Amino acid sequence: MSRPTETEPPGSGGDLDPPENLHLWKLPRGRHGLPRELVARSQRERLLAAVVRVTAAKGYQASSVADILKEAGVGRETFYKHFKDKEDCFVAANDALVGNLEAQVREAYQQPGAWPERVRRGLAETLQWFAANPEIARVMMIEMGTVGPIASARFRETFRRFTALLDDGRGFIEDAPELPNIAGIAGGAVFSRVYEEVVLGNTANLPSLMPQLTFELLLPYIGEEAAAGERDAAAELLKEGTDSPSG
Amino acid sequence: MKQDLESSSEPGVLTPSVPWDIGARTQQERILKAMAKSCAEKSFSATTIADIVGHASISRATFYKHFANKRECFDATANSFLSELQQTAKVARATSDGSSSDSVRKVMAAVLELLAAKPNHTKVLLVEAPNVDPDIVRRYRLLILEALGAQHQAERPTISAGANPEIAFGRAKVLIVDYLAAGKVKELPSLLPELIYIAHLPYLGQDLALQQARLGQ
Numbered sequence: 001m002s003r004p005t006e007t008e009p010p011g012s013g014g015d016l017d018p019p020e021n022l023h024l025w026k027l028p029r030g031r032h033g034l035p036r037e038l039v040a041r042s043q044r045e046r047l048l049a050a051v052v053r054v055t056a057a058k059g060y061q062a063s064s065v066a067d068i069l070k071e072a073g074v075g076r077e078t079f080y081k082h083f084k085d086k087e088d089c090f091v092a093a094n095d096a097l098v099g100n101l102e103a104q105v106r107e108a109y110q111q112p113g114a115w116p117e118r119v120r121r122g123l124a125e126t127l128q129w130f131a132a133n134p135e136i137a138r139v140m141m142i143e144m145g146t147v148g149p150i151a152s153a154r155f156r157e158t159f160r161r162f163t164a165l166l167d168d169g170r171g172f173i174e175d176a177p178e179l180p181n182i183a184g185i186a187g188g189a190v191f192s193r194v195y196e197e198v199v200l201g202n203t204a205n206l207p208s209l210m211p212q213l214t215f216e217l218l219l220p221y222i223g224e225e226a227a228a229g230e231r232d233a234a235a236e237l238l239k240e241g242t243d244s245p246s247g
Numbered sequence: 248m249k250q251d252l253e254s255s256s257e258p259g260v261l262t263p264s265v266p267w268d269i270g271a272r273t274q275q276e277r278i279l280k281a282m283a284k285s286c287a288e289k290s291f292s293a294t295t296i297a298d299i300v301g302h303a304s305i306s307r308a309t310f311y312k313h314f315a316n317k318r319e320c321f322d323a324t325a326n327s328f329l330s331e332l333q334q335t336a337k338v339a340r341a342t343s344d345g346s347s348s349d350s351v352r353k354v355m356a357a358v359l360e361l362l363a364a365k366p367n368h369t370k371v372l373l374v375e376a377p378n379v380d381p382d383i384v385r386r387y388r389l390l391i392l393e394a395l396g397a398q399h400q401a402e403r404p405t406i407s408a409g410a411n412p413e414i415a416f417g418r419a420k421v422l423i424v425d426y427l428a429a430g431k432v433k434e435l436p437s438l439l440p441e442l443i444y445i446a447h448l449p450y451l452g453q454d455l456a457l458q459q460a461r462l463g464q
Binding site for chain 2: 061142145146152153155156159176178179180181184185187188189191192193195196199200212215216219220223224227228
């Protein structure tokens with residue numbers, strides 16, 4: 001059974017191909033085939049989007065390569081040209097999603113400003129990103145944990161990379177050698193809370209946690225008083241955001 | 248159980264030297280241990296009854312004498328380890344001077360030692376339980392936070408430093424799970440200062456929590 005050689009659009013061979021439009025990765029999709037834009041994109045990204053949708057719909061363990069092929073509308077040979085197996089494909093999809101989230105968080109965090117304010121912006125970006133993509137959040141936070149050792153190692157790397165952004169704040173707490181994992185302690189507050197909301201299906205409400213999570217994230221670095229100031233600033237922004245429809 | 252055996256040092260018809268259910272008890276313990284082993288190796292969802300009876304060297308019929316299904320066995324595994332942790336915490340607390348500073352330090356140290364000594368059970372409680380049923384985690388979070396809250400409440404009835412205790416629990420869990428995932432389970436006791444800090448943060452605030460962490464080093 002030979003299939004016609006598929007011609008790849010330029011730029012599809014890279015390791016990381018962050019999705020340009022996450023809507024295409026989400027459920028539910030149109031019933032009558034794939035959106036036209038998606039067909040036009042690379043085979044690889046079609047497979048990445050498909051593994052995310054299939055996993056969101058039936059769970060990682062229960063889904064098969066055949067499900068992914070059907071969802072993506074590509075042949076088995078194409079799949080194995082890009083990926084070793086289901087796990088490889090899933091991990092690549094997760095990498096692409098993390099790449100997309102990370103680019104946006106870094107963009108927000110790197111804008112000039114005082115460090116606590118930059119952290120607040122990065123956090124807001126994170127919560128908004130997950131809230132806008134609840135099925136994807138579920139796949140990245142929960143399904144990722146059921147895949148296996150490679151995915152788990154990747155998960156830890158991601159957590160470390162995000163919390164490493166907080167290292168710029170070490171200057172605020174120079175005399176705390178008793179907290180070598182301070183970034184994990186700070187970031188763990190956000191991660192565990194977000195995880196819980198995703199499990200409960202409350203992902204869309206994450207941005208409303210901004211004041212509390214800003215406080216908990218900054219607390220180990222800057223103490224109660226300063227963290228409360230940032231919490232209040234976050235609450236103020238949240239109020240403005242919900243008051244004005246333009247957001 | 249050691250005490251049971253010692254207290255019946257003069258066996259008679261009414262005080263047999265070996266408890267009547269010791270066979271069943273050790274059998275059940277073997278099953279729980281087998282469940283923990285398989286969960287740690289391949290996750291709860293991938294674990295089969297065949298894995299459990301294989302690890303425990305028992306028959307399938309024996310398994311079903313103790314448990315109706317895999318999930319019931321998992322719950323028993325998680326609950327029995329939880330009881331063991333509670334018992335360990337109770338003993339450690341009894342050796343403290345009763346202050347929150349001393350009892351948190353001693354309880355945390357004892358708990359970390361136990362977690363490090365039983366990596367499979369630790370994975371069941373911290374990695375698998377949240378996947379199987381988040382309610383299990385919520386239940387033991389409540390147990391821990393009630394005990395911690397009562398401990399602090401006794402000393403400073405009005406204290407609330409602003410940080411949320413549930414989030415403190417989340418921080419501790421993330422830190423420990425990260426060590427497990429990195430294969431550093433034996434090094435868990437080195438997290439003592441940080442866990443002391445995390446446990447005190449919601450009640451004492453940043454400065455005093457840092458002081459306590461320093462004492463734990």
